[in-house]
Amino acid sequence: MFFLKTTYFLIAPTAFRESFAAAHTTSEWTVNSLGYCSARISNGRSVMYMNCWAPADASTQVPGLVLDPATPQELEQDRITRKTMEAFWFGLGSNTHKRRWGRNNLSLTSKSWCSGMFIGDTIQFLDFREGIIPSRSHFDANGPIIPGSESWAVTALVQVHGKAYKVYLTKGPMPQQAIDVILIVRINGKLWVKILKRGTDFDTVDNPELLMSGAGEHCEPGTGNLKAQTFDALFQETGVHKNDLKKSSFYVIGHFNKHGRDPRYWKFSAIDEDTGARVEFGYERESSTTVNLIFIDYGDSGDKPIKTEPTDGVEVAQTYWLELDKAILLDPSEFFLRENHHYLELAREYIHSNGL
Numbered sequence: 578m579f580f581l582k583t584t585y586f587l588i589a590p591t592a593f594r595e596s597f598a599a600a601h602t603t604s605e606w607t608v609n610s611l612g613y614c615s616a617r618i619s620n621g622r623s624v625m626y627m628n629c630w631a632p633a634d635a636s637t638q639v640p641g642l643v644l645d646p647a648t649p650q651e652l653e654q655d656r657i658t659r660k661t662m663e664a665f666w667f668g669l670g671s672n673t674h675k676r677r678w679g680r681n682n683l684s685l686t687s688k689s690w691c692s693g694m695f696i697g698d699t700i701q702f703l704d705f706r707e708g709i710i711p712s713r714s715h716f717d718a719n720g721p722i723i724p725g726s727e728s729w730a731v732t733a734l735v736q737v738h739g740k741a742y743k744v745y746l747t748k749g750p751m752p753q754q755a756i757d758v759i760l761i762v763r764i765n766g767k768l769w770v771k772i773l774k775r776g777t778d779f780d781t782v783d784n785p786e787l788l789m790s791g792a793g794e795h796c797e798p799g800t801g802n803l804k805a806q807t808f809d810a811l812f813q814e815t816g817v818h819k820n821d822l823k824k825s826s827f828y829v830i831g832h833f834n835k836h837g838r839d840p841r842y843w844k845f846s847a848i849d850e851d852t853g854a855r856v857e858f859g860y861e862r863e864s865s866t867t868v869n870l871i872f873i874d875y876g877d878s879g880d881k882p883i884k885t886e887p888t889d890g891v892e893v894a895q896t897y898w899l900e901l902d903k904a905i906l907l908d909p910s911e912f913f914l915r916e917n918h919h920y921l922e923l924a925r926e927y928i929h930s931n932g933l
Contacts, residue, residue: 593707594718597731600642601625606700609654611662612859613783613841614682614690615751617651618700624651627700627735628745629690631709633754633796637729637747639707644748655696655858657847659685662695662858665847672848678841679783684737688780691737691744701736708732709745709798716743723799752863753842757917758807759791759830759924760815761901762873762882768901768928769882770921771815775913776894783841786894788907790917791815793866803829807869814893816886825873830927831920834865838916870924872933901925 604620611617614629623644662685664670668677681687684694708722710732722732731746745751760771773789776782792814800806804827808819837843842862849856882898901921909918927933 593727594705596642597705597707598702601640601644602702606702608694608696608698608700609652610858610860611655611684611694611696612750612862613678615862616684616691616694617750617860619647619652621652623647626747626750627691627733628730628747628751630751630795631712631723631745631798632730632747632751634725634798635729636752636754638749639728639731640746640748657696657856657858658849658851659695661847661850661856664850665845670850671853672850676784676840677779680780682781682783682841691735691742692740694737698737702733703736703741704734706732710743711799712797716741726798729798750860750862752865753839754796755793755864755866756796756803756806756810756869757791757793757866757920758811758869758871759920760811760817760871761924761928762875764875764882765877768925769898770901770904770924771817771882772897772899772904773814773893774895774897776891778891782892784913787913788911788917789814789893789913790904790920793917803867803869807871811871815896822871822873824875825871826933828870828872828927828931829867830870831868831923832865833868833916834863836861836863839864839914868920868923870927872928874933 606618606620608616609619616627617624618627624647625640665672666678666683666686668674681689684691704716704718706716706718706722707727709726709730710716710720710722714720716732716734733744733746734741735744762769771791773792775785775787775789777785792810794810796806808822811817812819842864844857844861845859846855846857886896905921905925907918909915912918
């Protein structure tokens with residue numbers, strides 16, 4: 578994950594901190610569901626959602642001092658064993674499959690966020706900060722927050738298994754908002770696309786070694802306009818700097834938000850390692866992306882595509898140029914998301930239909 582330049586805002590602590598603590602630390606909060614970099618916690622009457630990463634601008638609501646009663650579905654605990662959850666996450670045993678989800682993206686297996694946290698564990702609240710403390714910053718109850726984020730989330734310091742962690746508390750499940758960018762060049766009348774192959778780092782990379790049709794990143798709060806985010810994503814994952822793109826044109830070519838489009842933000846379906854029964858865990862979250870096209874026409878100048886390698890060598894192991902028509906013939910199952918393959922078709926259609 579990359580981070581864009583963000584403007585922070587320092588405000589004096591308010592009565593919110595004490596009020597929130599008084600409202601929510603008298604109850605015992607326990608984990609009743611685990612998701613990708615997140616968890617749902619319950620006090621037996623209401624629920625809140627605890628997230629590793631900060632939500633995108635205005636995509637969530639802060640939990641109130643008085644919480645609404647939860648639905649029976651929200652109060653229900655995941656019925657899955659540690660053994661089965663770990664096997665599913667790592668693609669082992671009865672859950673052998675191509676997809677592996679990254680050790681640090683699940684609290685049960687993570688080395689860095691709420692390590693070892695599982696269903697039924699108790700969460701101890703230590704401190705709170707109104708609004709969003711930036712993801713890169715340590716918890717500081719008196720420190721800067723992202724402007725306007727007071728209504729989006731509460732940054733909390735919690736204790737899990739004797740260790741303290743910074744989390745973001747939201748009223749409902751945190752949606753995933755992302756940007757994807759396809760880089761295509763035309764040389765001597767032929768279209769080339771920059772294809773990426775995901776890294777293999779066991780701890781941080783989910784869905785290793787699968788292909789991506791371009792760069793893609795989650796939207797961090799307070800990170801500015803879409804075009805700036807797009808150029809930064811491209812630089813991180815392909816090594817192409819915006820200074821290399823002076824001849825380029827920028828187009829927004831699609832928006833995708835179908836329920837379940839990204840399996841990381843949906844319920845997971847696993848096979849119980851002992852009984853062979855199908856079991857589910859996690860919860861449904863909205864997921865959306867805006868797909869952008871960066872297009873460069875080199876004409877018949879004889880120029881070659883920009884030779885670059887990713888600056889983020891963890892999430893992306895390799896990048897290479899491929900003729901667009903040949904890339905479209907690749908098996909969609911070899912891509913990070915099948916939807917990623919569709920972006921290639923969408924980009925080709927956009928180029929042809931708009932006379933680029």
